Amino acid sequence: MRANCSSSSACPANSSEEELPVGLEVYGNLELVFTVVSAVMIGLLMFSLGCSVEIRRLWSHIRRPWGIAVGLLCQFGLMPLTAYLLVISLSLKPVQAMAILIMGCCPGGTISNIFTYWVDGDMDLSISMTTCSTVVALGVMPLCLYLYTLSWNLEQNLTIPYQNIGITLVCLTIPVAFGVYVNYRWPKQSKIILKVGAIVGGVLLLVVAVAGVVLAKGSWNSDIIPLTISFIFPLIGHVTGFLLALLTHQSWQSCRTISLETGAQNIQMCITMLHLSFTAEQLVQMLSFPLAYGLFQLLDGFLIVAAYKMYKRTLKIKHRIKNPALRVEARFKKKSTSPKETSAFLEVNEEAALTPGPSGPMDLHRAVMPTGQISCAK
Template sequence: MRPNCSSSSACPANSSEEELPVGLEAPRNLELVFTVVSAVMMGLLMFSFGCSVEIRKFWAHIRRPWGIAVGLLCQFGLMPLTAYLLAISFSLKTIQAVAVLIMGCCPGGTISNVFTFWVDGDMDLSISMTTCSTVAALGMMPLCLYLYTWSWNLTQNLTIPYQNIGITLVCLTIPVAFGVYVNYRWPKQSKVILKIGAIVGGFLLLVVTVAGVVLAKGSWNSDPTILIVSFIFPLVGHVAGFLLAFLTQQSWQRCRTISLETGAQNIQMCIAMLQLSFTGEHLLQMFNFPLAYGFFQLLDGLLIVAAYQVYKRRARNKLRMGRPGCAGVRHDGTLRGVNAVLEGTEETSATPDSLEPEGLRAALKPVGHIPSCE
């Protein structure tokens, strides 16, 4: 799907910097620093999350990739279809509809790993899903784009950013591999690294998002339709991913993980594909969508994390207050019982009823050192 051109100045591959719209221009040194800092930050972030990966659990996901398969179905089935339906429903211009569709066909972004950690999700599944969706994007991106754009009669061919996909894979696999090794050799130290990485990573992702918007501030326009679509799109992804995981009888922990992985797209890959495939004139009309999507994606993730943390705290407080006479002896077991239900591990998968107080109390019964207070 690469444009067939040789020396024409209209070809994106031959266009110079002077042809970019004023709003997309940035000082070369500042842009280089931003790129390098982002790459280093992402590498350190994935290293810290790699410290949460256990080889046994990770290998179990590879051997029985049911969770990964559901995630890939969400990523390259639900998201491109949602993008196409949104473009048709809102009667977007062809150039804008293509930007929305490209975003829907991109693999999962690493921001989902940060959010997964803060909602007690399955980090092994999250990292394996991000890696597998990036590998699958080599074939699924061109396939999905061909299927959904063949009726649009595009005059501009689309260029898949294979180099960008390769760089993303390197930034994922190498730091994660080092993190897995550290977790294997020094499990206590790896927990400290993971906590620090999650806090610093969340803050740096916010900084990078703001910096990216500032670097391309001239690309924003006042088109409310694009803003509405960029607001709805990640929300639909989160909800659809959660529902499909629930319908396929995944644990609550996996449902949360797949939901976040589905709604979080690789913004950098979408921007790279737009830059490779379109001229500066077209970019000015398309660039605002990935930036708006990135902003709402970050906002949605923060809201989901906040809602989960509030719910988790209330569940713990209810269990602590449930039997005042046993508060002292039940404290540790209560926290363990709540975590067992909220995590929804394979051994103690939660049902919808188990999220209620009675179900949570039932989940505490197997904890051996909790005395009966009847």
């Protein structure tokens, strides 16, 4: 494929002169909404999620960065390659091809952190990957774009939004560092902040999605191919990221984390780069892809979270069926009126579950009996 994304007639806009002001007005509103809402979302969200980070575990990831290395390989290896293969295998206009390739070369977005929390992923690894991918993007993002567009006739220079990358780093590191400090000094209060932050983060994600749909209604084009790619692209990222993490013998928790980090891209950075590098006529054609990608990655994330919750609930039900002691525990908790008795039973039952050996009626009877009666029975 040969792309010629200059400001000449090689990349004509689909819209007429009457449609162009509408596209520009929509883009101006979107730029303001995404800038303000994203700044608020990133700040509050990263502070609350930083309250789940433990200094000891974070240092272990930094000292032995195998998980981070696998995540960076997925982010800047699999995603740009996937974008390039999708572009050359489908008949796309040059400006649309550039939008897809730029999206594939962007670092990970903060949306992956909230989804990682909801699927019980490794929050220390997730935040480390998001921060490291943003730092690495300063050098690797221009390199990927140069290598994959080497065979294209690019008459228009691409502008890397270094200022936007720097702002993203500040919005990541400062709130996370403050959240880590709060978790270190006040661990009980940090759990409350984490739960509230997760709820607020989910509400803000929905606000961004609704705002994107409402404000972008004038910029959607009739070309179905870019919309199809925006739907399958994050799914490919999630699947390939999970498989690569599995092949490198990462834990199940790390596999879920790397999968979500791979499919989630920094939408705001992609939009900023398109705005800095292309003309207004070209933006009308290009803007719909990152907006659609952002909406579909939100939808994919919610579907993954729902599937994980159902899977987790199914495992609990199967475990209760196989372990009769858990059914006895459930009946005992309903009948018990004393918190101390319930706590003592749970402690005894947990020890019995962890200790290998025969499990019969006598064992269950002795587990429910108070300690004094057990000693007398002996």
